Amino acid sequence: MGGNILGALIRMHEDGEHRNNFYAGGKPMPTTVNANDKKIISILKPHLQELGLHFVGIDILGDYLIEVNVTSPTCLQEMNRLYNVRLEEKVIAFVEKLVK
Numbered sequence: 119m120g121g122n123i124l125g126a127l128i129r130m131h132e133d134g135e136h137r138n139n140f141y142a143g144g145k146p147m148p149t150t151v152n153a154n155d156k157k158i159i160s161i162l163k164p165h166l167q168e169l170g171l172h173f174v175g176i177d178i179l180g181d182y183l184i185e186v187n188v189t190s191p192t193c194l195q196e197m198n199r200l201y202n203v204r205l206e207e208k209v210i211a212f213v214e215k216l217v218k
Contacts, residue, residue, distance in 0.1 A: 119173050119212055121163035124205055125197040126151050146196035158183050172216060173209065 128149040129138035138144040155178055162183070166174060175191030177184045194205045 119209060120216075121159070121167055121172075123151055123156075123159065124208065125193070125201065125203075126155070127193055127197055127200060140196075146193065146200055148200050154178075154181050162186070172212070 126149050127146045129140065129144040130147045131138045132143040132145070135143055140146075158176070158178060162176065166172075166186075171188050173191055175187035175193065177187070194209070197203065198205055
């Protein structure tokens, strides 16, 4: 959000399944953001800001960026439950500050 990390999670598949997406039974699991993730974000940040993209989701697989979600960044609800937070409050505060 605004080029800064709002949160992170990893999607894990169920036994006998190879898909990690939630609709196929994938489950959100806590994760940490490592140095490589931060490097990817620092490279993306100026480009996203230049495009006016303030709230995006990125998908990283191993050491590689595989997707930038600009129309429907997801996982706020999942991160709220995993980490017992209310990230939507930070998003709303960010947007309010942005439009002032």
